[in-house]
Amino acid sequence: MMQNKPIGFFDSGVGGLTVVAEIFRQLPDESVVYFGDVGRYPYGPRSKDIILQFTRQDVAFLREQDVKFIVAACNTASAVALETVAAENDIDMLGVINPGARAAIEATRNGRIGIIGTHATIASDSYPKAIHKLDDKVKVFSLACPLFVPLVEEGYQDKQAARLIAEDYLKSLREVKIDTLVLGCTHYPLLKKTIQDVIGSDVRLIDSATETAAEARKYLEQKGLLRSDGKQTRHKFYVSDVPDRFAPVAERFLGRRIDNIIIVDITKY
Amino acid sequence: MMQNKPIGFFDSGVGGLTVVAEIFRQLPDESVVYFGDVGRYPYGPRSKDIILQFTRQDVAFLREQDVKFIVAACNTASAVALETVAAENDIDMLGVINPGARAAIEATRNGRIGIIGTHATIASDSYPKAIHKLDDKVKVFSLACPLFVPLVEEGYQDKQAARLIAEDYLKSLREVKIDTLVLGCTHYPLLKKTIQDVIGSDVRLIDSATETAAEARKYLEQKGLLRSDGKQTRHKFYVSDVPDRFAPVAERFLGRRIDNIIIVDITKY
Numbered sequence: 001m002m003q004n005k006p007i008g009f010f011d012s013g014v015g016g017l018t019v020v021a022e023i024f025r026q027l028p029d030e031s032v033v034y035f036g037d038v039g040r041y042p043y044g045p046r047s048k049d050i051i052l053q054f055t056r057q058d059v060a061f062l063r064e065q066d067v068k069f070i071v072a073a074c075n076t077a078s079a080v081a082l083e084t085v086a087a088e089n090d091i092d093m094l095g096v097i098n099p100g101a102r103a104a105i106e107a108t109r110n111g112r113i114g115i116i117g118t119h120a121t122i123a124s125d126s127y128p129k130a131i132h133k134l135d136d137k138v139k140v141f142s143l144a145c146p147l148f149v150p151l152v153e154e155g156y157q158d159k160q161a162a163r164l165i166a167e168d169y170l171k172s173l174r175e176v177k178i179d180t181l182v183l184g185c186t187h188y189p190l191l192k193k194t195i196q197d198v199i200g201s202d203v204r205l206i207d208s209a210t211e212t213a214a215e216a217r218k219y220l221e222q223k224g225l226l227r228s229d230g231k232q233t234r235h236k237f238y239v240s241d242v243p244d245r246f247a248p249v250a251e252r253f254l255g256r257r258i259d260n261i262i263i264v265d266i267t268k269y
Numbered sequence: 270m271m272q273n274k275p276i277g278f279f280d281s282g283v284g285g286l287t288v289v290a291e292i293f294r295q296l297p298d299e300s301v302v303y304f305g306d307v308g309r310y311p312y313g314p315r316s317k318d319i320i321l322q323f324t325r326q327d328v329a330f331l332r333e334q335d336v337k338f339i340v341a342a343c344n345t346a347s348a349v350a351l352e353t354v355a356a357e358n359d360i361d362m363l364g365v366i367n368p369g370a371r372a373a374i375e376a377t378r379n380g381r382i383g384i385i386g387t388h389a390t391i392a393s394d395s396y397p398k399a400i401h402k403l404d405d406k407v408k409v410f411s412l413a414c415p416l417f418v419p420l421v422e423e424g425y426q427d428k429q430a431a432r433l434i435a436e437d438y439l440k441s442l443r444e445v446k447i448d449t450l451v452l453g454c455t456h457y458p459l460l461k462k463t464i465q466d467v468i469g470s471d472v473r474l475i476d477s478a479t480e481t482a483a484e485a486r487k488y489l490e491q492k493g494l495l496r497s498d499g500k501q502t503r504h505k506f507y508v509s510d511v512p513d514r515f516a517p518v519a520e521r522f523l524g525r526r527i528d529n530i531i532i533v534d535i536t537k538y
Binding site for chain 2: 038039040041045046047050119146147149150151153154156159160161162164165168241242245
């Protein structure tokens with residue numbers, strides 16, 4: 001039965017687990033197959049051709065695991081490669097850009113939206129494009145915040161250093177009076193408290209992980225693909241290099257223990 | 270003439286340019302070929318097999334450029350792969366570990382040496398091993414400081430956030446009363462001022478870039494391989510992915526402009 005198959009997720013590393021954590025919350029009966037491409041992390045600074053090649057391989061691996069639906073839980077892959085790779089495959093896929101863009105449009109009152117993300121996501125201009133496709137009168141202000149990812153990965157998200165760096169980065173967005181800010185990177189939800197403190201409580205934060213999980217749920221409901229066999233869920237986690245450093249960071253992102261992380265040679269796909 | 274050939278350098282990215290900057294200072298008549306593997310950066314979190322494969326390719330590329338001597342200007346490659354790859358090649362090579370270890374032994378008075386570096390360099394235990402081969406009575410205290418690299422790459426080395434993070438990291442090394450600290454990562458020389466302020470002026474900092482350049486100079490002198498044709502130097506910089514982000518960071522590391530950065534498909538080597 002198609003609907004009892006797992007949902008597939010891929011990301012360049014651990015960040016996509018914030019989307020998985022939301023799926024666990026919103027769809028607790030679904031089983032998950034996650035592939036974290038830690039051996040080729042990060043995707044952000046790489047060229048379009050390389051990101052396209054990596055995304056094709058990630059999707060080919062997940063298809064081999066017989067998933068019913070694929071979530072590109074990676075802003076870079078969603079921004080740069082998803083449209084092309086989705087057109088090449090006969091399985092439905094969802095990225096993290098459109099759900100975040102839609103939620104931002106719904107949230108804004110003054111028509112001024114901020115986007116923060118990695119160098120690659122901001123340079124790709126994907127969020128402004130997705131937002132302007134829905135509403136071309138909205139003003140979008142984009143800003144790369146490259147230190148946020150390493151700060152989160154090293155567990156510094158609540159320290160004073162993170163706050164100082166956030167103040168430095170977000171100053172320009174405060175000046176342009178946005179009322180909505182999209183967290184355009186799967187690592188940023190862990191910095192939500194610091195970002196909210198710095199940007200001010202009158203700015204609405206859009207968490208693309210939450211929005212992507214909500215859109216996945218809506219899609220599966222509409223297609224009659226929600227799991228219904230009543231069996232226990234079985235989650236599987238795959239990585240493309242030694243899992244030593246993946247496990248502890250992954251557990252912080254997911255808020256639960258992971259056993260049995262399997263190594264895959266992704267270059268063979 | 271062998272001695273008029275350039276010196277080859279490779280690194281996983283821009284960090285190795287701190288060694289090149291020292292060569293420019295100590296050996297201004299030498300020409301340099303530099304390969305920065307930005308397309309596969311960082312090496313630090315990868316497995317030994319992958320780092321070995323990458324190092325073999327980096328060396329094969331430099332040999333094709335007809336260099337007279339190869340410097341592994343990368344702590345991870347030096348720590349994990351250099352010994353193996355040097356044994357496979359009939360060209361002399363120098364890594365950054367041994368010069369730093371030797372200088373630390375010469376500098377210490379109380380026999381207590383600290384080492385800071387990336388996760389991979391610290392986990393490899395290469396500095397303690399190299400130091401203990403020279404003097405097994407010295408006490409070595411190792412510490413990973415993973416946020417230092419992104420702070421330097423984003424130009425945050427002199428900001429308050431960098432100071433707070435340095436205080437956090439270096440606290441334990443102050444407690445164990447080291448009198449010598451090895452900067453075991455090619456990015457760290459740019460943080461020298463902050464690190465010296467935090468660790469205290471009584472601790473001697475060993476900059477492995479300076480020491481490696483000095484050892485390269487000594488080697489070339491002894492072998493009669495110093496350049497002597499009196500012609501103008503010609504430096505070449507190669508990278509394994511788009512150079513857009515390489516150029517500005519590289520110029521900060523090198524303290525001079527670089528033109529003409531060439532892209533190489535390193536996976537073919």
